[in-house]
Amino acid sequence: MNEIAMLRKRSNSLLYTSMSITIVLGATVMLLLFSSCDGKKKTLGDAIIERDSLPVMKTLGVTTLISDSGVTRYRVKTEEWLMFDRKKPSYWAFEKGVYLEQFDSVFHIEASIKADTAYFYDKEKLWKLIGDVDIQNRKGERFNTELLYWNQATQKVYTDKFIRIQQPDRIIHSYGFDSNEQLTVYTFRNMDGIFYVDENASTAPAATDSLKKDSVKK
DSSP states (O other), X not given: OHHHXXXXXXXXXXXHHHHHHHHHHHHHHHHHHHHHHSOOOOOOOOOOOOGGGSOSEEEEEEEEEEEETTEEEEEEEEEEEEEESSSSSOEEXXXXXXXXXXXXXXXXXXXXXXXXXXXXXTTTTEEEEEEEEEEEETTSOEEEEEEEEEXXXXXXXXXXXXXXXXXXXXXXXXXXXXXXXXXXXXXXXSEEEEEEOOTXXXXXXXXXXXXXXXXXXX
């Protein structure tokens, strides 16, 4: 009798366990079906950002030399340098300001450039300088504008915005400007005036000459 009772007890235990597993599985299926049919939107994780919207490189506190055709031509200083290689066109971003120095073949500084923001389109070799753009050439002349393009492929510098050129004896205002890469030979598209500097005056004077509106070469 004891053996029969033990067998019955074991059989009941197995049946109970089987029923428990069946109930759990059934409940899980019901919950899944209920959650999929209740019409409520599910909270999902943030979508993965596309690769082309992320920089391939981010560097902080940069001071580096850049070569052109195997020759060191430029020094770059910036707080943040981002490279976007998947953008069309691809470019480098200097959105926290940039300072550039351009060298000749014997490392003399031909020009220095400061800008609030700059973008360099590496395939086109084109710089776009934005904001407070301040340039000095090797002759000590100073150029100020809000937008300037520098095309290294064509070795041209140009803008269609207002530009102020400060020379030792005069200040020139113009709308539109074209120059060689060294900023030593340039043309004004629409000159607004020449203001001669009086070295004996306590402040810079502004005696304006009447000028023709056609281009004037320096």
